[in-house]
Amino acid sequence: MTKMPSPPRPSASLIIVNHKNEVLLVQRNPSAKSWGNYHVFPGGVHDEQDASFQITAIRETFEEAGILVATERDPDSPLNNEALDHGRKAVHSKQLSFKEFTEQHGLTLSVDALLPFTQWVTPPITARRFHAHFFVYFLPYEEGMQLSVKEQRLPTPDGGLEVISAAFWSLTRALKAFDIGEISLMPPQFYILQTLAQLLQGERTDEQKMRIKVLSESNFGKMVIRPEARRSSEDKTVSIMLYEGDELRGGPQGRRHRTTSYSRPDVNPKLTLERNFDIFTESPATEDSEAKLKSAL
Structure with a gap:
């Protein structure tokens, strides 16, 4: 009797790009049930508390890398590192829902700034399957601008719960490291990095951002790859x-x-x-x- 393939679980990942056109990659814990030791974009399975896949991507990025894609409703009362670290641990351990955390601190999630950048469905032959929604997000940056503590934060791993490292990589360095076997990538990450490497070269420009936005709004951004x-x-x-x-x-x-x-x-x-x-x-x-x-x- 042929075993029916398991249904893919909805998930979302965030491709964060800084002003140097470096992307955030996290290294999964080697003991993880899926893709242990691989370098991936931060993300995870959609939770019933998430009102959209964009929120899933933002929440998972906060949990795994400590970067929060949100704005304060009161710019005169920004979050400090202590509040962000405490909230991250509480959300990650499910002592506090992500929605409760954002409401407590008067935060608005920057969902409109996330650009759809393909979806991927794991083949039926794989035991653990996902329907992953990928989004590109450009970290805010202008020469001379004052960044909040939230925007200046460097990515950090989550203490080994899910990831053991978190860092920004240049696109060429990440692809080279994969080519020589220094890091491991799954096909979706490899495909997306290759695509971005063709479009984001050198320091970020407004023209580059616009090209990614145009691509996101085209068939490419909506493409479901099976x-x-x-x-x-x-x-x-x-x-x-x-x-x-x-x-x-x-x-x-x-x-x-x-x-x-x-x-x-x-x-x-x-x-x-x-x-x-x-x-x-x-x-x-x-x-x-x-x-x-x-x-x-």
Whole structure:
């Protein structure tokens, strides 16, 4: 009797970009049930307390990395580090709901600043499956501006509960570290880092931010990627993940949208991305079959 695949659990992750165009990556605890020791964007499973996937991404980022994507309703009474650290521990341990924490401190979550940047559904062959919603968020920065304590905070791990390190990485450094086996990445993180590396180079500019916003509002930002695995008939150490729009998934002849995985000894597989179309104008239109949560205000 064929075992039915488990339904994917809704989840969300936040891709935080600082003014140097570095992205926040957290390293999962090696003993984690899913993807232990991998470097990922902070995020996690949607909780019933979350009114939207954006809030899931913001809450999980606060828990895992200590960065809070929110604004104070009273700028004359900003949070200090002690209050943020205390709230983080209370929310992470579920002694206090995230909503209660934000209400107590007069915070408004910056959900409108989060830019959708693809969704990924774990293949049915995997035991633990997720439907992950990814969002890009640019940390506020202007030359000479005064940042609040909340905005100046550096990412820190959560004491090993879920992650053991949290740091900003340049896109080229992260991809190089993965290429030589120094860190491990899953296909969604690899794909997104490769995409951002083509668009965010050097110091951040308003033009770069606008391009990401335009991309977010296009088919690319809404794209739901459901990878299909194929084994190479010639080399058993090679496998292919086909994505929406690839010629082997019904796309135009010659269209490539896939990653190829190459097994290698002692480290995780090497990945290469093939994508030979304009992501701004030719990304495939896909449907999100899940019921969508209403956007939070």
